[in-house]
Amino acid sequence: MEFPLRINKYLAETGISTRRGADVLIAKGIVFVNGKKATIGQMVAKTDNVEVRTSKQAAPTEYTYIAYHKPAGELTFGGSEETERDLLMRLEKEYKVTGLTPVGRLEKANAGLILLTNDGRVTRKLFAAEAEFDREYLVTVDKRMFGAVYAQLERGMKIEREKTKPAKVERIDSKTFRFTIQEGKKHQVKRMLAACGYQIMKLVRLRVATVSLGKMKPGQFRVLKGAELTEFLEALSIK
Template identity: 35%
Template sequence: MATRINKYLSEVGFCSRRRADRLIEEGKVTINGKVPEIGTKVEDSDLVEVEGQRIEKSMKQKNIYLAFNKPVGIVCTTNKVVEPNNIIDFIKYPKRIFPIGRLDKPSEGLIFLTNDGDIVNKILRARNNHEKEYIVSVNRPINRKFIQTMSHGVEILGTITKNCFVEQLGPNKFKIILTQGLNRQIRRMCETLGYRVQTLKRVRIMNIKLDVPPGKYRKFTKEELLELNKLLEKSLKTFD
């Protein structure tokens, strides 16, 4: 049965579909010695290579799902050449894995890592429907107006952010739950209102909570993975 090349690479756990598309665009993927177009389909009998490395379905391993507490200063990339402080070198996991989504370098907290390209695709497709919870501190006291404005939308990047839950936790600290993922969204929202983020920690993604020390990771429980897949199915139906 023919399979799209990006799905093929994700199913064997080589990379996410998005990363596969980038590799194809960069001319690093070949099928039977020829560089394919995005969307090209492959058969089981085809020879697929990435930068000269043969990729086979027999390479497919048991799926890995990790909840990692990213420290400040670590970059969420698999590119070891461009970024020496990358998340893969930091974790040193014995098998190939890649992060789902991003946390910027100055931020910390929960991020998922996996070798399951299909779940990466589902989460990224449903990115505007699942909850992500953060604890944030800023450089000066916040007030009721700040909370209300953050809750009801702030203009950044040429758009108004979606309504979201915001709760004050202290003079300079608040909790915020987002259902969208604009680039550096919380930092930009705060900057628009005249505040500067000092610390930003993600403490929850959907049903998975941060419960390990900085720099440590754990595997998803069976119950967590089951619930996550249920939530993703609901999100995808809403998103579509």
Template identity: 30%
Template sequence: MSEPLRLSKRMAELGLCSRREADEYIAKGWVKVDGVVVDQLGSKVLPEQRITLDRQAHAAQANRVTVLINKPVGYVSGQAEDGYKPASVLVVPENHWIDDPSGIRFAPGHIKGLAPAGRLDIDSVGLLVLTQDGRVAKQLIGENSVVEKEYLVRVEGKLSDSDLRLLNFGLSLDGEKLKPARVHWQNEDQLRFILTEGKKRQIRRMCELVGLKVTGLKRVRIGNIMLGNIPTGQWRYLGPTERF
């Protein structure tokens, strides 16, 4: 027999929304199980039961925005720490990229609840995603995420062919073997890394293990979304038809 699961957890597993959003929708009576409204938090369902969202939940999701920032050095990805400001403070009208192709107009409500979908170290630059949409966060940083992240990494030191192979596969961090990566020379002092995971300071620590020192790190792509020409410190919206 199938074991019952919390409704909010099952909704997140199905990619309908995040668990936090699921609790919000349940409390508002926007969730049906096998056609019946379920509005009690903590309710459980069987895996085979059909879960649907009310049109009001779909409308709420449609109004949530995702922001792409070209993060400069000196900003942290999430909450302020050690006197450094979070990158979210950059999401103000004066920093909105004038060539934003999304067609979305800025509204004050777009700032509320923006959370980073992935880290970018304080001394790293490039593409950082902030989102109000739990579905986007789950896709990018969920336990089973396979979305690629691409980086240009400037390094100092010598790298043998065998150590380059190790960067591609064979290293471990925190007692766990790293997933296969794609690493190759971009030019004489810069490597291109493509990863599908994001351990804390992963690239810098990988480079240390093979005797390299990272002197610059820039994220240029997440999935299908490129950093492109967004100026440093500016941002744009993820467009309605764009997908990671």
């Protein structure tokens, strides 16, 4: 991500919303930059703290960090009670958890680890252009994977004029593998595999930086604390 950039592009690049959806959030007055309400078209610098708050949520007095197992078929963001609930609605309705924002997102069909927090520094650190934090996935594709494809992914490749960093691939069977990247480009795993001629049949995010999905079942969450939280914040150089 190259700074400065428009705030709607920032929210899209970090997986919080689409550009059009970001403008709607800004118009609702729930997007804040450095504690002040954002405006449509506003430019965001690398050092700015960007937050999306619920309509009546005040600035946080303390930070909360949650690991959530998103089930396949659930929206990360942008649902409504009239059509389809998203994970934020589920957390509020079932667990009374409010005031947190997903750090990035997973497509509706995909499952696995989503981090949520009210600490805007986490999103900024994980999606910085120079960031090198692991994102590990368990992927199943539509046909047999060959050694030449693994090698191409591990070298890094061009996808739509962007060059990806080298990935790590660990084969499990002919169609399933662990796939680790160190970037947060939009739909990156899907785009890399599509460029190699493959379609994803199943994708589960297993880990972000030092935080793993662990034994959580779909729909469950845990609050990061103790040694797990300390290790995560230290990895991101957040004090």
